[in-house]
Amino acid sequence: MIIMVPALVILLGAAMILQAEFLPDEKLLLLPPVNFTIKVTGLAQVLLHWEPNPDQKPRNVNLEYRVKINAPQEDDYETRNTKSKCVTILHRGFSASVQTILWRGPSLLASSWVSAELKAPPGSPGTSIVNLTCTTNTVADNYTHLRPYQVSLHCTWLVGKDAPEDTQYFLYYRYGSWTEECQEYSKDTLKRNIACWFPRTFIQGKGRDWLAVHVNGSSKHAAIKPFDQLFALHAIDQVNPPLNVTAEIEGTRLSIQWKKPVSAFPTHCFDYEVKIYNIRKGYFQTEKMTTNAFVSIIDDVSKYYIQVRAAVSSTCRVSGLWSQWSRPVYVGNDEQKPLTRWFLIVLMATICFLLLMSSLLCRMCHLWTKLFPPVPAPKSNIQEFFITTNYEKAGSTETETEVISYVEEPGFETLEDSVF
Ligand SMILES: *[C@@H]1O[C@H](CO)[C@@H](O)[C@H](O)[C@H]1NC(C)=O
Ligand SMILES: *[C@@H]1O[C@H](CO)[C@@H](O)[C@H](O)[C@H]1NC(C)=O
Ligand SMILES: *[C@@H]1O[C@H](CO)[C@@H](O)[C@H](O)[C@H]1NC(C)=O
Ligand SMILES: *[C@@H]1O[C@H](CO)[C@@H](O)[C@H](O)[C@H]1NC(C)=O
Ligand SMILES: *[C@@H]1O[C@H](CO)[C@@H](O)[C@H](O)[C@H]1NC(C)=O
Numbered sequence: 001m002i003i004m005v006p007a008l009v010i011l012l013g014a015a016m017i018l019q020a021e022f023l024p025d026e027k028l029l030l031l032p033p034v035n036f037t038i039k040v041t042g043l044a045q046v047l048l049h050w051e052p053n054p055d056q057k058p059r060n061v062n063l064e065y066r067v068k069i070n071a072p073q074e075d076d077y078e079t080r081n082t083k084s085k086c087v088t089i090l091h092r093g094f095s096a097s098v099q100t101i102l103w104r105g106p107s108l109l110a111s112s113w114v115s116a117e118l119k120a121p122p123g124s125p126g127t128s129i130v131n132l133t134c135t136t137n138t139v140a141d142n143y144t145h146l147r148p149y150q151v152s153l154h155c156t157w158l159v160g161k162d163a164p165e166d167t168q169y170f171l172y173y174r175y176g177s178w179t180e181e182c183q184e185y186s187k188d189t190l191k192r193n194i195a196c197w198f199p200r201t202f203i204q205g206k207g208r209d210w211l212a213v214h215v216n217g218s219s220k221h222a223a224i225k226p227f228d229q230l231f232a233l234h235a236i237d238q239v240n241p242p243l244n245v246t247a248e249i250e251g252t253r254l255s256i257q258w259k260k261p262v263s264a265f266p267t268h269c270f271d272y273e274v275k276i277y278n279i280r281k282g283y284f285q286t287e288k289m290t291t292n293a294f295v296s297i298i299d300d301v302s303k304y305y306i307q308v309r310a311a312v313s314s315t316c317r318v319s320g321l322w323s324q325w326s327r328p329v330y331v332g333n334d335e336q337k338p339l340t341r342w343f344l345i346v347l348m349a350t351i352c353f354l355l356l357m358s359s360l361l362c363r364m365c366h367l368w369t370k371l372f373p374p375v376p377a378p379k380s381n382i383q384e385f386f387i388t389t390n391y392e393k394a395g396s397t398e399t400e401t402e403v404i405s406y407v408e409e410p411g412f413e414t415l416e417d418s419v420f
Contacts, residue, residue: 030100030111031056033065033082038096038116041085043174044212044228046118048084050098053111063100066110070095071117087210089228091128093120123225126162129169129215132229133157137238138205138263149264151203155213156195159188164221171196174212178202205264206317207233232318239263239310239323242272242292247306247331254296254304254331261310261323267292269316272308275325279303279332303332 031053041047052063067084069075072092078101088094095117102109134155141150155171169192171182182196203211211231217224240261247256256274260267274294277284280302287294290313298304305328312320 028061028102028109030063030102030109032111032114033098033100034114036098036114036116038094038118040090040118042177042212043172043179043214044087044089044210044230045174046086046088046090046094048086048096048098048116050082050114052082053100056100061102063102066099066101068097068099068113070097070115087212087230089230090118091121091226091228094118121226122223124162124222125225127160127164127167127217127219127222128225128227129157129160129217130227131158132213132215132227133236134211134213134229134231135236135238136201136203136211136233138240139199140262141200149205149262150200151205153198153201153203153211154196155182156186157215159192159194160225162222163192163217163224164219165190165192166221167192167217167219167224169193169215169217169224172214172216173198173201173203174214175201175203175207176209203233208317209233211236234312234318234320237312237320239312239321241323241326242270242308242310243326245306245308245326245329247304247329249298249304249332252297252299254298255293256296256306256308257293258308258326259292263312265312265316269312270310271313271319272310273322275307275309277305277307277328279305298332301333303330305330 033050034053036048036050039047039049048067050065056063062080064078064080065082066078067076069086069088071094072089086094086096095115097113097115099113100111132155134153137152137154138149139152141147153173155173157169159167159169171185171193172179173182180198180201182193182198184197184199185193186195186197188194211233213229213231214226216226240263242261243259245256245258247254249255254276256276258272260270263269268290270290272289272292274287274289275284276287276296278300281300285296287296307325307328309323309325311322
């Protein structure tokens, strides 16, 4: 307690000094900044700049500024700097205001506003492009070892409905401090550019900056209105499908493996979805996972096909789109079954056919024998030999009948011989 009292006294003293410093400034008049300018520093990018008011007194107070964006989209923020960068579309113009502010405890002193604006670029209505869509894709870079991956960019758009037939459009993109013009356009039947392809860009695969795209145009008959759009990379990135999908069945274990897609993101940055399609039953199951392998227990002998797709997970980036499914990988043996089934059917058919034929043949010989009773012929020595040997071998009735029916045959043969 004894130690705390001097501390309190010091605190009180400090507070009194502070108040003494501010009390005479109760009527402190804050003056607005001067020379407020808005300068275009790149595609869809402006720099706001102002100076503190030279007549502001006292000079030693901590002045701050509040910036208010009025168009194209309202926004406001505070800063201690006298300049501020803004990324925004500019084809509808841009306007902003700034004021000097001073926080005094919880209360805020503020000057009047100063404003500046950029006029919308000229152009006839309905001449600018519409429905601009862009996608990015990562490819492995074969040429340089500086960057293992390259990002390509593809954009498409529609011609403005009131654009003259001779309109030509030009596309530019900006990523960070790099700006490039399109070199590979696709054209419509009137030779107007309607799509653009950049095989390589300055876009960073893992980047978080906005991608700014600007499309302007020219025509002999009208001023073509330019068009800007900002894209968040996660929303337009077309992720590659997983690589090297393999699947094998051992007993009832179906194990599936794959590699991460071609991407600047490392392995732990992906979510996967596995689709297992049972071809015999015609249904599929899908499983979500974050690992590069999956084991499923199957209770059904069937042929399956497996597909896997990938998405960058929210641990590494705002979650975006799923990739395409990988090419199907087939596993299992559904084909053997129908084969054996077919074989059995063919076998049965053959047996039936043979039986039918033989019974037909038998009926025919019975008919023959009935129509033309066998002519009694002198028994040959060989037949006698047969009968005797058979009797010797086995005395069963079965053999007897067999032998007897066999005996009849030579008669039939002899008959035939005698007929023809
Ligand atoms: C404001 O701009 C004027 C004219 O460009 C210049 O003379 C003046 O020094 C500037 N004021 C400040 C505070 O920079
Ligand atoms: C273009 O976009 C508008 C809305 O933004 C939509 O209504 C229209 O169907 C789109 N046109 C085509 C051809 O996609
Ligand atoms: C790299 O090489 C492969 C095959 O050789 C090719 O398909 C691919 O387009 C190449 N990538 C780039 C960025 O040129
Ligand atoms: C289109 O925009 C680019 C980049 O701002 C500019 O260099 C070019 O002159 C413009 N072209 C037309 C026809 O306005
Ligand atoms: C995928 O398999 C091919 C050959 O089957 C191999 O050359 C390639 O390196 C594999 N890719 C990966 C990422 O393992």
